[in-house]
Amino acid sequence: MNSTYIKTIVVAVTTLLVVSCSGDKKKGIDYNQFKTEIQLTPDQTKSFDEITKKYQDLQEQNFQAAKAQGGNMDRVALGIKNEELRAQQSLEMAKVLDGPQMEKFNKFVDENSRKRPRYDNALLERIKTEAQLSEDEFKVVNAANDAFEKGFNDAHDVYHGNNDLAKEYWEKFDAQRKAAIKNTLTPEHYTKFEEIVKEVQFKGRK
Incomplete structure (x- = not known):
């Protein structure tokens, strides 16, 4: 699998709604x-x-x-x-x-604390090891994961303050993340991947 293909996967996943994000102050940890x-x-x-x-x-x-x-x-x-x-x-x-x-x-x-909306490093390591991914497969998992995080964050101003809408966006981008990964992994590897990430769900924004 060459780098051009991997870049194509990233572009496909990141064809998402892009909006401006002016941002606002979070409440923070008490x-x-x-x-x-x-x-x-x-x-x-x-x-x-x-x-x-x-x-x-x-x-x-x-x-x-x-x-x-x-x-x-x-x-x-x-x-x-x-x-x-x-x-x-x-x-x-x-x-x-x-x-x-x-x-x-x-x-x-x-x-x-507010977590980054992505598979964290510990989970990524589990995916790579337990699903026995090749280096090329793992590159696509990482690229799709990065694209998911960027897409969800870029839509922040649309769903800000509305957890129900945020959940809709999260699930939309998660489906695109999984679709990109499914197109790359072998069926056996993808089945194991699904098993590992099955507990990953949207969590309300703090």
């Missing part, structure tokens, strides 16, 4: 809520507040920089930057919280 769920010492509380404020400020800076792009706001890039900030925050927080507290903190952040 870290005060987390502090009611655990007991922190005064020193821990001080460091906890400093770290969370630092990364909330950095996230807001990233958002404002992306928003300044106007109709060209790159929500994919913004999502990647936010993932990186959460990882960095976790590393700093591990110096403040003990093991059990840190486990609860990571779980709280994971449950309350």
Whole structure:
């Protein structure tokens, strides 16, 4: 399978409704809520507040920089930057919280942060390994996954604030993602792929 074919698959998947996305500020994670769920010492509380404020400020800076792009706001890039900030925050927080507290903190952040609308890296690795995909097959899975994320994000201003409509768009783009993958994988590999991703469904926007 050559690169031209892979690019053709990407183009086919990304022939989606493209709209301008001006963006708006998200509510964000309520870290005060987390502090009611655990007991922190005064020193821990001080460091906890400093770290969370630092990364909330950095996230807001990233958002404002992306928003300044106007109709060209790159929500994919913004999502990647936010993932990186959460990882960095976790590393700093591990110096403040003990093991059990840190486990609860990571779980709280994971449950309350907005995820990128895509197969994450752990799931992609499962797909590649368990479905025994060739390198070319896996390239198409990645390309279709990237196109899905871009298409769903590009339609943000259409469904913003309406979870029912967001679900419709998610399912539409997911069907296109799977169609592109089905056209490339062998029947056996696609059957295994479907089994692995069967639990992946739309989750309401936070």
